[in-house]
Amino acid sequence: MRFHFLVIALACCSTCLFAQKPAWEPAPGHITLPLWPHAPSNAPAEVDATTAQDHLIAGKPVIRLANVSNPTITLYQPSGKNNGAAVVVFPGGAYHILAIDLEGTEVCDWLTSIGVTCVLLKYRVPDSGPLPKSTAALEDAQRALGMVRAHAAEWHIDANRVGVLGFSAGAHLAAALSTHFEKRLYDSIDAADQMSCRPDFAVIVYPGYLALSEQNFAANPEIHVTEQTAPTFIVQAEDDPAHVENSTVYFLMLKQAKVPAEMHLYAQGGHGYGLRRTELPVTAWPELVEKWIRTIRVLIPGGS
Numbered sequence: 001m002r003f004h005f006l007v008i009a010l011a012c013c014s015t016c017l018f019a020q021k022p023a024w025e026p027a028p029g030h031i032t033l034p035l036w037p038h039a040p041s042n043a044p045a046e047v048d049a050t051t052a053q054d055h056l057i058a059g060k061p062v063i064r065l066a067n068v069s070n071p072t073i074t075l076y077q078p079s080g081k082n083n084g085a086a087v088v089v090f091p092g093g094a095y096h097i098l099a100i101d102l103e104g105t106e107v108c109d110w111l112t113s114i115g116v117t118c119v120l121l122k123y124r125v126p127d128s129g130p131l132p133k134s135t136a137a138l139e140d141a142q143r144a145l146g147m148v149r150a151h152a153a154e155w156h157i158d159a160n161r162v163g164v165l166g167f168s169a170g171a172h173l174a175a176a177l178s179t180h181f182e183k184r185l186y187d188s189i190d191a192a193d194q195m196s197c198r199p200d201f202a203v204i205v206y207p208g209y210l211a212l213s214e215q216n217f218a219a220n221p222e223i224h225v226t227e228q229t230a231p232t233f234i235v236q237a238e239d240d241p242a243h244v245e246n247s248t249v250y251f252l253m254l255k256q257a258k259v260p261a262e263m264h265l266y267a268q269g270g271h272g273y274g275l276r277r278t279e280l281p282v283t284a285w286p287e288l289v290e291k292w293i294r295t296i297r298v299l300i301p302g303g304s
Contacts, residue, residue, distance in 0.1 A: 023048040024065050024100050026120075031075040035143045037189060043069035049097050057102055058276035064097040068125045071140045073147060075155060076108035076118040083115035084158040085298045087203075088144055090121055092168025092272070094208070095129040095137060098122060102274035103167040110275055110286055111165075115299065117157050119148050123173070130172055130209040131222040135185045137169075141177045142184055145197035161298050163201035163230070165289075167274065168242065171207035175250060178202045178230040179223050199230040201298055203289055206236045206271050210246040217245040225253040231260040233292045235285045237269030262292055 023046045026032055049066040056062075073088075089111075091103035098104065100122065108118035121144045128136035145162065152159040166174035181198035188194070211217040232254055236247040247263060254261040269282035277283045293299050 022046060024063055026074045026105070032072050033074075033147065035071040035073065035140055035147070039070040043067070057273060058278055060276065062099050063101045064093065065100040065122070066097045066125065068098060068122055071124050072122045073144050074120045074122070076105075076112050076120065077155070078112045078115045078117060080113075081115050082117065082156050083299055084156070085115075085161040085163070085293070085300075086117040086119060086148060086152075086155075086157040087111055087163045087165050088119045088121055088141075088148060088199075090123065090141065090164060090166035090170030090173045092166065092170040092206075092208075093125060095134075095169045096126040098125055099167070099272070099274070102272070102276065103170060106275050107165065114290055116293075117155060119144065129169065129176075130220075131176055131180075137173055138176050138180060139185045141173055142181070142197040143186070143189075143192070145177065145181075145199065146192040146195040149195040150192040159195075161200055163203065163293075163298065164199040165203040165205070166207075167205045168208050168272065171204040172209040172246075174199070174202045174204055175207065175210055175223055175232075178232065179225055198228070201293065201296060202230045202232045204232060204234045204247070204250070205285065206240055206242060206269075206273075207234070207246045207250065208242045211243065211249040213243055213245075217243065217249060219249050219253055223250070223253070225250075225257045225259065227257050227259065229254065229257060229259045231296055232262075233289055234261065234263040235266075235282065235288070236264075237266045237271075237280075237282050239268055240271045242271050260296065264288055 044067045046067050049064040089107050091098040093099050104120050111118040123140035124136045128134050149159045164174040234247045236244050238244045251263045266282035269280050
């Protein structure tokens with residue numbers, strides 16, 4: 001009888017431990033910091049919302065992280081020589097989930113391979129954007145940029161070469177941060193909030209929410225491009241169901257404000273490919289980004 005009770009107890013304990021296992025966590029060896037001092041109470045557990053019916057990207061599944069209520073930043077440092085530049089990465093997911101591997105950790109692996117420090121932002125979802133529906137994701141992005149600059153010396157980062165890279169909704173978030181940096185959307189917490197949250201450059205990959213399809217693709221009035229907006233690289237495919245006008249309209253806004261911008265449009269590619277290479281030319285976009293950041297002197301020969 002005691003033996004059976006012990007077996008049942010161990011089984012229950014194992015079930016509890018399995019249930020408490022995070023839906024996603026960084027690989028060992030990376031510093032992860034919470035964005036905000038206090039985590040919300042009674043928040044639902046994060047889950048991987050991927051199902052067997054979700055299509056594969058380049059033959060591999062995607063972690064679709066949902067119910068993020070305690071946002072974090074995770075540091076990925078260069079695998080070789082540190083160039084001093086840093087990029088904060090915003091995964092996409094329609095402000096509903098985060099494609100945390102496809103448009104997050106895999107991006108950091110690429111950036112660190114070229115000498116760039118990567119900081120992965122796990123921002124709040126669902127229903128955390130876009131503006132004006134919610135400001136939560138933009139608050140997270142503003143806070144993240146300030147924290148990166150506050151840790152610049154410790155993390156061997158040049159505080160004047162901190163950019164952002166976003167996909168889909170994350171690309172919209174990168175554009176929103178590039179145009180909403182003069183005033184924090186939340187009350188200051190600490191010294192990190194005294195640092196600038198303006199990106200020094202932005203990479204925008206298959207963006208959404210920048211042109212309003214219900215208004216004949218008019219520019220989103222919440223995105224106010226000025227001459228202070230970050231120099232921007234844009235890439236998208238013409239057959240993207242999110243509509244290529246998100247790129248073309250934003251590019252024209254940048255051009256009219258005389259903001260340095262480079263745009264690459266492809267005939268095919270669809271949406272949501274991340275960095276995973278296929279036979280389609282659009283998936284070679286990381287090589288173009290690397291050339292661009294060298295051109296704008298973010299990647300400096302010889303490093304920092």
